[in-house]
Amino acid sequence: xxxxxxxxxxxxxxxxxxxxxxxxxxxTASYSMGWFRQAPGKEREGVAGIRWTSYTSYADSVKxxxxxxKDSAKNTIYxxxxxxxxxxxxxxxxxAEPRTxxxxxxxxxxxxxxxxxxxxxxx
Numbered sequence: 666x667x668x669x670x671x672x673x674x675x676x677x678x679x680x681x682x683x684x685x686x687x688x689x690x691x692x693t694a695s696y697s698m699g700w701f702r703q704a705p706g707k708e709r710e711g712v713a714g715i716r717w718t719s720y721t722s723y724a725d726s727v728k729x730x731x732x733x734x735k736d737s738a739k740n741t742i743y744x745x746x747x748x749x750x751x752x753x754x755x756x757x758x759x760x761a762e763p764r765t766x767x768x769x770x771x772x773x774x775x776x777x778x779x780x781x782x783x784x785x786x787x788x
Contacts, residue, residue, distance in 0.1 A: 667691045667740075667777050669759045674782030677749055681786070685744040687759030687779060693717070693740055696761045699772040700733065700744050702784070704755035711769030712757070713744060722767050727753075749786045756781040 699714030
């Protein structure tokens with residue numbers, strides 16, 4: 666089990682950028698990690714994920730705009746979000762699961778999750 670702490674959310678106008686960070690309390694060397702989001706009245710949605718092999722996966726809605734990366738030495742993953750749209754608004758959560766295949770739809774069910782950070786994009 667690892668504890669996850671997110672940071673970097675905020676409010677921006679459409680077209681702006683934000684970078685989210687997620688730091689784990691311990692090594693995530695064999696983990697799949699990722700981000701999911703939830704907007705009011707909507708289901709949780711896996712946004713991006715990265716496996717310990719550095720393989721990445723993105724939801725179609727964010728491809729070309731969001732980039733997930735990791736710094737293994739810092740036990741931290743990042744989500745760089747560019748060209749933000751109002752529909753990207755929501756609470757963003759970091760999640761991690763050891764030794765699992767990377768499947769975006771499974772990220773919201775990962776056992777290790779952070780408290781979330783709010784992202785608000787205004788038009």
